[in-house]
Amino acid sequence: MMFTKWAQLLLLQVGASSAGKDPQKHKDIDGFEKQCASIASKLEVESATVYFSQFVPAGTNLSLPENNVTCGEPFQVVPVDICRVALYVATSNRSGINMETWLPSNWTGRFLSSGNGGLNGCVSYPDLAYGSSLGFASAGANNGHNGTSGGAFYNNADVVADFAYRAVHTGVVAGKKITEQFYGSPHKKSYYLGCSTGGRQGFKSAQDFPDDFDGIISGAPAISFNNLTSWSGSFVPITGPPGSPTFVPTQLWPVVHEDIMKQCDLLDGFADGILEDASICNYTANNLLCGINSNSSSCLTQEQVNTVNKIFSPLLASDGSLVYPRMQPGSEIVASFVIYTGVPFPYTEDWFRYAIYNDPSWDANKINTTDFENAARINPSDIQTWKGDLSAVQARGSKILHWHGQMDGIISSENSPRYYEHVSQTMSLAPEELDDFYRYFRVSGTGHCSGGDGASSIGQNIDSVESLDPKENILMALVDWVENGVAPDTVIGTKWVNNNKSDGVEYKRAHCKYPLRNQYKGQGDPKDIASWECVE
Ligand SMILES: *[C@@H]1O[C@H](CO)[C@@H](O)[C@H](O)[C@H]1NC(C)=O
Ligand SMILES: *[C@@H]1O[C@H](CO)[C@@H](O)[C@H](O)[C@H]1NC(C)=O
Ligand SMILES: *[C@@H]1O[C@H](CO)[C@@H](O)[C@H](O)[C@H]1NC(C)=O
Ligand SMILES: *[C@@H]1O[C@H](CO)[C@@H](O)[C@H](O)[C@H]1NC(C)=O
Ligand SMILES: *[C@@H]1O[C@H](CO)[C@@H](O)[C@H](O)[C@H]1NC(C)=O
Numbered sequence: 296m297m298f299t300k301w302a303q304l305l306l307l308q309v310g311a312s313s314a315g316k317d318p319q320k321h322k323d324i325d326g327f328e329k330q331c332a333s334i335a336s337k338l339e340v341e342s343a344t345v346y347f348s349q350f351v352p353a354g355t356n357l358s359l360p361e362n363n364v365t366c367g368e369p370f371q372v373v374p375v376d377i378c379r380v381a382l383y384v385a386t387s388n389r390s391g392i393n394m395e396t397w398l399p400s401n402w403t404g405r406f407l408s409s410g411n412g413g414l415n416g417c418v419s420y421p422d423l424a425y426g427s428s429l430g431f432a433s434a435g436a437n438n439g440h441n442g443t444s445g446g447a448f449y450n451n452a453d454v455v456a457d458f459a460y461r462a463v464h465t466g467v468v469a470g471k472k473i474t475e476q477f478y479g480s481p482h483k484k485s486y487y488l489g490c491s492t493g494g495r496q497g498f499k500s501a502q503d504f505p506d507d508f509d510g511i512i513s514g515a516p517a518i519s520f521n522n523l524t525s526w527s528g529s530f531v532p533i534t535g536p537p538g539s540p541t542f543v544p545t546q547l548w549p550v551v552h553e554d555i556m557k558q559c560d561l562l563d564g565f566a567d568g569i570l571e572d573a574s575i576c577n578y579t580a581n582n583l584l585c586g587i588n589s590n591s592s593s594c595l596t597q598e599q600v601n602t603v604n605k606i607f608s609p610l611l612a613s614d615g616s617l618v619y620p621r622m623q624p625g626s627e628i629v630a631s632f633v634i635y636t637g638v639p640f641p642y643t644e645d646w647f648r649y650a651i652y653n654d655p656s657w658d659a660n661k662i663n664t665t666d667f668e669n670a671a672r673i674n675p676s677d678i679q680t681w682k683g684d685l686s687a688v689q690a691r692g693s694k695i696l697h698w699h700g701q702m703d704g705i706i707s708s709e710n711s712p713r714y715y716e717h718v719s720q721t722m723s724l725a726p727e728e729l730d731d732f733y734r735y736f737r738v739s740g741t742g743h744c745s746g747g748d749g750a751s752s753i754g755q756n757i758d759s760v761e762s763l764d765p766k767e768n769i770l771m772a773l774v775d776w777v778e779n780g781v782a783p784d785t786v787i788g789t790k791w792v793n794n795n796k797s798d799g800v801e802y803k804r805a806h807c808k809y810p811l812r813n814q815y816k817g818q819g820d821p822k823d824i825a826s827w828e829c830v831e
C-alpha cells in the first residue's frame with residue numbers, strides 16, 4: 296500500500312521543482328530507492344532466480360553489457376525513475392526465460408508486457424522504456440533464448456515451446472506477481488504491445504491465454520507462422536541467385552515500384568505514392584517488358600517479368616491450397632534488400648534446420664512444396680497461431696487492436712485480413728459484431744512495424760510517438776477502449792518531414808478500420824485528414 300501512496304504523492308507533485316530542491320519528493324525517491332534495493336531478496340516468484348533489483352533514475356543512459364551482441368544497441372535511455380528487476384524463470388529442466396520488469400515510481404496501476412521480433416531472443420528494452428514512461432509496470436523477456444538466431448532450437452523442443460507460447464505467458468505471470476509484491480497492490484488492468492513476432496505472441500495470448508490481458512495490440516502479426524516462414528523462403532527459388540537470368544537486381548525494383556504506382560496509386564483517389572489499400576492493386580509487370588529499343592536500366596526481360604509476377608502471386612501447396620497470400624504491392628524497394636536478395640532468408644533457414652527438421656544440413660536454396668507441407672503439418676508447439684475462435688477474449692470483455700502496415704516488406708499485410716475473415720467465419724460474427732472486442736486497422740504508407748513513406752507513426756513504439764492522445768496513439772487508444780469503453784474507429788498516423796520528428800509534421804492521416812478503406816474525397820487538401828473518408 297505504501298508504494299501506491301507514493302505514486303499518488305508524486306502525482307500530486309506534477310510541476311513541482313526538481314527532487315533536489317523539494318524535500319518531500321526527495322524523501323519519496325529515497326523511499327522508492329530503498330524499496331527497490333530490498334525487493335530482490337523478498338520476491339517470491341515460482342521457479343525464479345532473481346539476478347538483481349536496481350533503482351535507475353530518469354535520464355540514465357543504461358548500459359546493457361549482458362545483452363547478446365546480436366540484439367543490437369547495448370544501451371537504453373530510461374525516461375522516468377524506475378526500479379529495474381532482472382530474473383531467470385525456468386520453464387522446464389532444460390529451458391527458461393531471462394526477463395526484466397521496469398517498475399516506474401509514478402505507477403498508474405497498469406501492467407504491460409512487451410513481445411519480441413524475428414526469431415529472437417532479445418528483451419525489448421525500448422518497449423520497457425516506452426511502457427514505464429507512460430506509467431505501466433512493464434515486463435519483457437528474451438523469449439527463451441539469447442540472440443537473434445534460431446540455433447538454440449536445435450534438439451530442444453522446450454526452447455521451441457518457449458518461443459511458440461510459453462515465454463510470454465511465463466513472463467506475464469511472473470511480471471504481475473513482481474508488480475504486486477513491489478507496489479503492495481495488484482495491477483488494475485493488463486496490456487500487451489507487440490509487432491511482428493510480437494504481433495503473433497499477442498494473438499497466441501488471445502487464443503490460448505485469454506486471461507492474461509485486458510487489452511492486446513498486435514501489429515503486423517507473424518501468424519500462420521510456419522507458412523509465413525515457407526513464404527519468406529520461397530523467393531530464392533523464384534529469383535535464383537544474383538546474376539541469374541531470373542534475378543531482378545535492386546536497381547530495377549524502383550522501376551517496378553514506379554510502375555505499380557502508375558497502375559494503382561489513383562485507386563484511392565489521389566496519387567501521392569501511397570496505396571491506402573494495396574489489396575485492390577492487381578499488379579502485373581507485363582508493361583515493363585523490354586522492347587527492341589528500350590533502355591535496359593528501366594525495363595525487364597521476359598524472365599524477370601515472370602519473376603515479378605510470381606512474387607505478386609499467392610504461394611500454393613502441391614494440391615493448390617493456399618500456403619500464404621501474395622506480397623502486397625508497394626513494399627518492393629525495401630523487400631528487394633531483405634527477401635528478394637537471391638540468398639536464403641536467415642529465419643527460414645534457421646526455422647527449418649533447427650525447429651522443423653533438426654537437420655543443420657538442410658539446404659534452404661532447394662525449398663519446395665514438400666517443405667511447406669511438412670512445416671504446416673509438424674507445426675511445433677502450435678506456433679501457427681491460427682485459431683479462429685476468440686470467444687474467451689470476447690466473454691471476458693478483453694479488447695484486441697490489430698494493425699498492419701500497407702507497405703510491409705517482410706510480412707505481407709494481405710495475411711492480416713485473411714485472419715480477420717477467419718475469426719469472422721469461425722465465430723459467425725459480422726464486422727459490426729466483431730467491433731465489440733476485435734478491430735483491425737490497415738495503416739497505409741507504413742513498413743514492417745514502423746517507417747515507410749506515409750503516416751506511419753501511430754504510437755506503436757517509443758520512436759513513433761507524435762502524441763499521447765488516444766486518437767493518435769494506439770496504446771492509449773487501447774487503454775481508452777478497455778477503461779472507458781471508447782473504441783477507436785480510426786487510428787491517426789503522422790508523417791514527419793524527412794521521417795524525422797525534429798523536422799515537424801508533414802501531414803496526418805486517419806487510417807480506417809477494416810473492412811472500410813480510405814478514399815480521397817476528390818477535393819480539399821490531401822494533407823488534411825478531413826479530405827479523406829472511410830468507405831466500403
Ligand atoms: C548512450 O550511450 C551509448 C554508448 O555509450 C551512446 O552511443 C549513445 O549515444 C548514448 N545515448 C544517449 C542518448 O546519450
Ligand atoms: C542469456 O543472457 C543472460 C543475460 O541477459 C545470461 O544471464 C544468461 O546466462 C544467458 N543464457 C545463455 C543460455 O547463454
Ligand atoms: C526433465 O523433465 C522431464 C519431464 O519434463 C523428465 O522426463 C526428465 O527426467 C527431466 N530431466 C532431469 C535431468 O531432471
Ligand atoms: C505521473 O503520471 C501522470 C499521468 O499518469 C503524469 O501526468 C505526470 O506527469 C507524471 N508525473 C511524474 C512526476 O512523472
Ligand atoms: C548470442 O546470440 C547468438 C545468436 O543467436 C548465439 O549464437 C550466441 O550463443 C549468443 N551468445 C551468448 C553469450 O548467449
Ligand SMILES: *[C@@H]1O[C@H](CO)[C@@H](O)[C@H](O)[C@H]1NC(C)=O
Binds near residue numbers: 562575576577
Ligand atoms: C482486381 O481483380 C479482381 C478479381 O479479378 C476484380 O474483382 C477487381 O475489380 C480488380 N481490381 C482492379 C482495380 O482492377
Ligand SMILES: *[C@@H]1O[C@H](CO)[C@@H](O)[C@H](O)[C@H]1NC(C)=O
Binds near residue numbers: 590592
Ligand atoms: C536509361 O535509363 C536510366 C535510368 O532511368 C537513365 O539514367 C539513362 O540516362 C537512360 N539511358 C538512355 C540511353 O536513355
Ligand SMILES: *[C@@H]1O[C@H](CO)[C@@H](O)[C@H](O)[C@H]1NC(C)=O
Binds near residue numbers: 665
Ligand atoms: C523437395 O525436395 C526434397 C529434397 O530435396 C525432395 O525429396 C522432394 O521430393 C521435393 N519435393 C518436390 C515436390 O519436388
Ligand SMILES: *[C@@H]1O[C@H](CO)[C@@H](O)[C@H](O)[C@H]1NC(C)=O
Binds near residue numbers: 667668
Ligand atoms: C498452411 O499451408 C498448408 C499447405 O501446406 C495449408 O493446408 C494450410 O491451410 C495453411 N495454413 C494457414 C494457417 O495458412
Ligand SMILES: *[C@@H]1O[C@H](CO)[C@@H](O)[C@H](O)[C@H]1NC(C)=O
Binds near residue numbers: 795796797798
Ligand atoms: C533530424 O532533424 C534534426 C533537426 O533538423 C537534425 O539535427 C537531426 O540530425 C536529424 N536526424 C536525422 C536522423 O537525420
